[in-house]
Amino acid sequence: MSLDPTLRNIRGTFDILPQAAASEGAHEVPSCAWQHVEQVIREVLERFNFREIRTPILEPTPLIARGVGQLTDIVAKEMFAFRRGETDYVLRPELTAPVMRAYLQHRLDQQGSVQKLYYLGPCFRAENPQKGRYRQFHQFGVEVIGAETPEADAEVIAAMMAVYEAFGLRKLRLRLNALGDADTRPRYKAALQAYLEPYAEQLSAISRKRLETNPLRILDTKDARERRLLENAPRILDFLSPSARAHYEAVKAHLQELGIAFVEDPFLVRGLDYYTHTTFELESPDLGAQSALAGGGRYDLLAQELGHEAAVPAIGFAAGIERLLIALQAQHYAFPEDPGLDVFLVALGQNAARWSLCQAQQLRREGLRVDLDLKGRSMKAQMREANRQQARYAVIVGEEELLRKQARVRDMRTGQQHDVAFDELSDFLKGTVVRLT
CATH class of the missing domain: 3.40.50.800 (Anticodon-binding domain)
Structure with a gap:
């Protein structure tokens, strides 16, 4: 059978077939394995009393631009956005801003003091397609909205770890950092800029641009020369206010009590503007250079970015299902077989x-x-x-x-x-x- 080549699925997307596939444009893992993974995720998160929320794939472009941050790579380079009539639309590149929009729009705060929500569905970014990075990909994650305590941070991290433990994944590494409160980030940004400006000519073109707009993103660099330049850079933990430091220390203490191992990483800032206080990332060595399985953090300022009159404490994580599948395959996970017919x-x-x-x-x-x-x-x-x-x-x-x-x-x-x-x-x-x- 033949098909007009112009009608094939778009590069960076794939079909999920009932059987394992090796053809171009198809994911190698069959649909029954995807269903199994999704079922385990749901079962684990529901044991933590998270309840599912589903938001539209189409969202207003300003929601993502204001929520994620105008200067982030997602908004600057990776959105699939278009206009129809007088309205600007975007295929959602992530789900935290849409979930917060739904929380505010539908006054979910009136349904209980804390909303524990989980989601599972496709997202879209104009990525350069490669292993574990696609233009349509699938995320799952949780958001705890309405709780500002360190216990909420620990609960979210514990739920994330429980998902991966349910699959028996090994050799995982949890990285942890703190970005402090609303005053910490501007002061640290100024200190980091002051430190890096004398080395501006030694930075890559991307990092030189970030130095003026979003210098914390330079901390994410994989460039060996830039990593050496950052060895003596100021650390954000040195800029935490007393209350922010107390919050961070309490989170670490709770994780230790829960038996969750972590390493502190002062370079972990993540790429979204809405993060404050706790930030974290879970890595697997089976993913290669792009080692992140999941990540998240606290984003108490997001609601105000979306026009709410006051801050709304919130924390969550997001994770890619494709990356989870890669890690499971690398560790020879025994996916259930298709049960066949009776x-x-x-x-x-x-x-x-x-x-x-x-x-x-x-x-x-x-x-x-x-x-x-x-x-x-x-x-x-x-x-x-x-x-x-x-x-x-x-x-x-x-x-x-x-x-x-x-x-x-x-x-x-x-x-x-x-x-x-x-x-x-x-x-x-x-x-x-x-x-x-």
């Missing part, structure tokens, strides 16, 4: 085909996974199809079986065959079917 109905002739169509519906109402031939093929071809779909049983009916009102039921594992009356077929199958796991 029953495949093999019909010989038009009358039997009509009977099979009705019988399939009845068996499905009884909770069985059932399929049937829709192409009018031979018995041999239908049996091959039953075998291909890993059916536990094949139920064979032709004119003779219709007259006797008995079906031939073949055990596809053993080859044994039974004659079963039509009115006993459902009970027989429900009593003998053992689902594949």
Whole structure:
């Protein structure tokens, strides 16, 4: 089969197929593995009493520009934005700003003092596609809105760690830092600029631009020469106010009490303007240079950036499902196999085909996974199809079986065959079917 090349899926996106795939434009992990991962994520987060929130894929462009920050790479270079009529739209590049918008718009503060929310869905960025980085990717994460205590920070980090522990991932590293309160970041920004300005000519073109606009992003550099220049740079922890330091120390103490290991990293600032106080990132060595599995932090100032009259304490994390899948594959995670069918109905002739169509519906109402031939093929071809779909049983009916009102039921594992009356077929199958796991 052929397809007009101009109609293939867009570079940086992929199809998720029912079976494992090796073709270009398809993700190698089948849909049943994605479903398993999503189910585990939901189960873990719901044990922490997080409740799901779903926001639109389309959001107003100003929401992301104001929420994420005009000078961030996301807004400056990575948004898929367009105008229709008088409205500017963007395909959401992240979900924290949309969740905060929903919180404010729908007055979720009136539903309880603290909102514990989780999400799972696609996001879009104009990335240069590479392993673990796509133009359409899938995020999951949580937001705790309305709690300013260090316990809330520890709860979010504990929930993040619990997800990855549920998959049995090893060799993970949690990096931790603090950005302080509203006064800390401007003072540190000025100190960092003063330190780096004499070295401006030694910085890359990107870092020279960031030096004027967003110097904290230089701390994220992977350039070896710039890393050496930063060795003696001022540390943001030295600029924390007493209350900000107390908050950070309390978070560390809670993590230690919970048995969650971490390393302090003064260079961890993350790329979004709305972060304050705690910031963190979880890394896996199985991801290569782009090692981040998940990350997040506190963003008490975001609500005001969106026009709210006062700060709203909030903290959360976001994580990529594609990156999680890469780490799971690297550690040879045993994804559950597709369970296959319980029953495949093999019909010989038009009358039997009509009977099979009705019988399939009845068996499905009884909770069985059932399929049937829709192409009018031979018995041999239908049996091959039953075998291909890993059916536990094949139920064979032709004119003779219709007259006797008995079906031939073949055990596809053993080859044994039974004659079963039509009115006993459902009970027989429900009593003998053992689902594949």
